[in-house]
Amino acid sequence: MQDLMFYLFAALTLICGMLVVANPFSRNPVTSAMFLVLTIASMAGLFVLLHAFFLAAVQVLVYAGAVIVLFLFVIMLLNVKEEERRKIKKVGLVTGIIAVIAISSIFLKVFTLSNSSLSAQLPAPTLEGGTAPLGKILFTAYLLPFEMLSVLLLVAMVGVILLSKRNLK
Amino acid sequence: MHVGLEHYLLVSALLFCIGLLGVIARRNLLIIYMSLELMLNAANLAFVAFSRFNNNLNGQVMVFFIITVAAAEVAVGLALIVALYRRRQTAHVEDLTTMKL
Known part of the structure; x- marks a missing residue:
């Protein structure tokens, strides 16, 4: 049951995070802010699964309650229109994607380096946050x-x- | 398969990469700021996961500090963006090239 919840919340976090950054349907910053709320909320779910109950509450209160509201206020103040698509410079895009791929391959290398399972060596978690x-x-x-x-x-x-x-x- | 530390770390790493992609690929200052928040959150998730699986509460205290600093950072950053918008009428990084040689 807990594993199922983990996969649910993890998928929700990653999908909504992707939609914050690159939404194929809308270029409006308000949409991004709303998906950021969803990302934060599902991350609070992950915190609960990790028994960090206080931090889950703080996450929802501070991020979803204060930070996102601040974002929305600024979007409203600036009156940002749906931004028109501009040409992204080729050099910037290529170097950026190379940087992202490099960082992700470093992360993935770390996971493949430890051939035995990381958490198998650790004692059973008993910490309650x-x-x-x-x-x-x-x-x-x-x-x-x-x-x-x-x-x-x-x-x-x-x-x-x-x-x-x-x-x- | 039982969910362990590495699953949480993988989610955290992927979320960090998504945030990095947003900072690099997007041109709207507000969206860049949201991507920065995503990266901070990814770090938070890694901290909480390590704290839980090492039975050590210090990681969660660090996350508490990170959340507070992130809130202060967002407040100052958004005030800067508003001040910039008043002066330049744009929130687009490619229009801000005063520092360019």
Whole structure:
């Protein structure tokens, strides 16, 4: 049952991710943003299968709830029309595809290098990523990075306000 | 076949490649940003999978940090895109060639 769910969510993640990047039916950025929501949601499903319940909730709240809404607001603000197809430069396309193929072959090589199954050598997973253990480690071992993160968010907020002023001096 | 660590890593690698393809092949700044999010998410998935199969919670804390930094990055990046659009009336990378020699 869990394996079936994994294949379902993995297929959904990859198909929707592909549709974010290259949608054959629509060039509208709004469509891409909507498929990004689907990708994020199915990825939250994968997180649940990995017993990372808190992160699954955070993923849906922060990404699907905040980041995508921000994207949609900006698309609405910019009033981006359906972009016309432009000619992509041959050199750029060829080098880009070579780069992607190179990276994917490196990844695939890693999988084929380990001829014995990776997870067969590991003990059975028992970790539960609930809120309580994660909160405990976040406020003890990772207290300083956590506080620095709040400063980072403050800096980002100030920066965004400054950047969106009408006349930058 | 039982689903193990390598299945999750394969999904993560493929998702990363899809995001990379989007960053390289697409010309719309907003879509490039969405592809960047896909790549960050692929890294998150690898972190969570490693954390689960190594019985170590540190990976999940790292994912928590990554999600927060990604949110800050998106906010600043989109503000930059809006500022750029106000000045240049375009969100298309090929129209932004001021730095080109």
